[in-house]
Amino acid sequence: MKNLAMMAGAVTLSLLGTGCATKKYVAKSIAPVEQRVSGTESKNQEQDKTIASQGNEIQELDRDLSRTKEKLNDTDNKANQGIQAAKAADQKAADARQAADGAQQSASNAKTFAEQGLDRLGRTVDGMNKFSMSKSETVLFKVNDSRLGDDGKQALDELAKQATSMDRYVIEIQGFTDKTGNAMYNDQLSQRRAEAVARYLTNQYKVPVRNITMLGEGYAQPVADDKTRDGRKQNRRVEVKLWVPETTSKMATAGPGQQ
Incomplete structure (x- = not known):
C-alpha cells in the first residue's frame, strides 16, 4: 500500500x-x-x-484445548484413582478370603481336636470302667495255719506299694487249702488266711477296705498234686491279685511320651 x-x-x-x-x-x-x-x-x-x-x-x-487437556488430566487422575481403589479393593478381598480360609482351617482343626478329645475321653471312661490285672502274688501257709510268714509279707509289700501309688485299684484275695481235713473246716481255714492277708494290707499300708474283695474257697482250685508233700504245700495258699483300670494299665505300660 x-x-x-x-x-x-x-x-x-x-x-x-x-x-x-x-x-x-x-x-x-x-x-x-x-x-x-x-x-x-x-x-x-x-x-x-x-x-x-x-x-x-x-x-x-x-x-478450549487447554480446558480439554485439563479435563483429560482430571479424567486420567480419576481413572488412576479408580485403578488404585480397584487394586485396594482386590487386596482387601484377597485378605478377606485368606482370613476366611484361615478361620475355616482353624474351625476344622478345632473340630478335629474336639473329636479326638471326645474319642480319648470316651476311651478313658470306658477304660476306667474296665479293669485288668496289673500284678499277682501267691502267699504260702504252713499246715493248719493262717499266720503270715516273712516271705509272704515281703511279697505283699511289693504289691501294696504299687497299689497305693494309684488312685483306683481293687485287690482280690482268694484263700485255699490242701485236701487235708473236712470241707467245712477247710472253707473256714481258707477264709482266715484271706482275712490275714487283708488285715496286713489295711494295717500296714492303709489300703481301704472298700478296695479289697476276699473269699475263702477251701480246697476248690488245687494248683498241684495234693498227693505229694510239695503239691499240698503249693495248694495251701492265698492268691492276691491287683486289678487296675485298663487306661491306667496302658499308661503305665506305654511310659512317658507314648500315651
Whole structure:
C-alpha cells in the first residue's frame, strides 16, 4: 500500500512539473490510482479484521484445548484413582478370603481336636470302667495255719506299694487249702488266711477296705498234686491279685511320651 501511494505522488509531481497538464487531466489520471489505493486499503483492513478474528478464534481454540487437556488430566487422575481403589479393593478381598480360609482351617482343626478329645475321653471312661490285672502274688501257709510268714509279707509289700501309688485299684484275695481235713473246716481255714492277708494290707499300708474283695474257697482250685508233700504245700495258699483300670494299665505300660 505504501508503494502505491508513492507512485501516485510521483505521478502528480511529474505532471505538475511539466506544466503542460491541465487540472482535469490530472484529476482524471490520478482518480484510478486513488481508487486502487483506496480499494487496496479496504482489502487490507478487511484482511486485518479477518486476521484479528482468526487470532481470536485461535486464542479461543487454545483456551478450549487447554480446558480439554485439563479435563483429560482430571479424567486420567480419576481413572488412576479408580485403578488404585480397584487394586485396594482386590487386596482387601484377597485378605478377606485368606482370613476366611484361615478361620475355616482353624474351625476344622478345632473340630478335629474336639473329636479326638471326645474319642480319648470316651476311651478313658470306658477304660476306667474296665479293669485288668496289673500284678499277682501267691502267699504260702504252713499246715493248719493262717499266720503270715516273712516271705509272704515281703511279697505283699511289693504289691501294696504299687497299689497305693494309684488312685483306683481293687485287690482280690482268694484263700485255699490242701485236701487235708473236712470241707467245712477247710472253707473256714481258707477264709482266715484271706482275712490275714487283708488285715496286713489295711494295717500296714492303709489300703481301704472298700478296695479289697476276699473269699475263702477251701480246697476248690488245687494248683498241684495234693498227693505229694510239695503239691499240698503249693495248694495251701492265698492268691492276691491287683486289678487296675485298663487306661491306667496302658499308661503305665506305654511310659512317658507314648500315651
